[in-house]
Amino acid sequence: MTSSHARRRWPAPAAAGVTVLLWASAFVSIRSAGEFYSPGALALGRLAAGSLVLVAVLLLTRTGWPPRAAWPGIAASGVLWFGVYMVALNWGEREVDAGTAAMVVNLGPVLITLLSAVWLGEGLPRPLLWGTAVAFTGAVVVGAATAGAQGASVLGVLLCLVAAVTYAVGVVLQKPALRHASALQVCAFGCLVGTVVCLPFAGWRTR
Template identity: 70%
Template sequence: MQKQSSRLALVAAGVTVVLWASAFVSIRSAGAAYSPGALALGRLLAGSLVLGAVLLVRREGLPPRAAWPGILVSGLLWFGVYMVVLNWGEQEVDAGTAAMVVNIGPILIALLGARFLKESLPPRLLAGMAVSFAGAVTVGLSMSGGGSGGHASALGVVLCLLAAMAYAGGVVAQKPALAHGSALQVTTFGCLVGAMACLPFAGQLVEEAGRAPLSATLNMVYLGVFPTALAFTTWAYALARTTAGRMGATTYAVPALVVVLAWVLLGELPGLLTLAGGALCLAGVAVSRSRARASVAAGTAEST
């Protein structure tokens, strides 16, 4: 039973990573017609509608009172602040710089998880994160032309750094909430909190939706239904069954998948340096997710 649960959690994490990687392609399209706040609000509203409908069908109701502190914090930081400032930051810096700065998020998750959730930092996790971060930096440098072909404003770097901090804080706040509420409950109400926090952008959303091309609006809806509603739920399911640090390290697979998706969907042929960086990202994830077989058989507390 425990092995089956571990496999399901790994599959859920894989679904999350693939859908989050696809989000970068959709954001590139929708971001050309929608401002950062309007795009975040539209995405969250679409996600909230889908999640709310599923919640009603499953009749799960409101989460327990003990889950609400984590839901509120993760909703404000991760669903609200993170989405807005990341959209904004990617307009101020090139994609490579954004990738390098935002990818300190998993490192912050591991450190915050050790500090506030009392999670351990096993050598395999630290080694894997180091390899993956080196890969993310390699991908970032290749995408920004080694620092010569891209652009990076101080404001953009600060925004990406803020996004990484909001992401890390949201993940660590969400973990305790999952001990009391289901993955669907925590995700649904976290998304609703984020949407409420973004309501000041409602006027921009209405105005921009009126003149945006259909493709941009469809991409915004896609972001809400799949990378938000589905991917955040599968993330919460997996997070409830492992440590925050290990889940954070898993997201280092995203840069590698973004390279592949951009190649397949946008015809952007990656260079050798980009491919090497993507390979490092995946290798680091493999190391960070690995563990001694004896530890798996014993069912250590870290995996539950």
């Protein structure tokens, strides 16, 4: 393997690693912030902050408006993943502990594997199935180890399940948009769509 080929391969694993780390820390942060903010207000605050940063990056990089062909995927992922997923997760974490929430939401990658095979025709290669099984087993172990002694609320588990489903559908619907627009455009405008979806929660500060 040449050095140039190696340089081209490392950004994707690095980005995935950073994403997993930040996503994992969010479960604990949401649990803490949920004591002071309603699920919708918390989602709106997170999305508004993300939108500000992403819009700044768009302006600095002079990245333009996404092509029309990318908008169905951007809008769908913005509503489902950035919007519904975040509110459902915030609400669910008020009812269950962070470990249980992480375990249930990590059904998402399993659903993504199945949905991408059906909707995107990506197939189910054996390494992908093994990786999905290992990842979900790890989430179950973590969830079982950190679950509260009082047991999980049925409502909380159902809300986390809604979060997992909307996350999975949003991710799968987002992927076709990447054929027409850059990752920055898809992420930034999806976040903006999610912010607009959560605007009705403005002012719902407390529990």
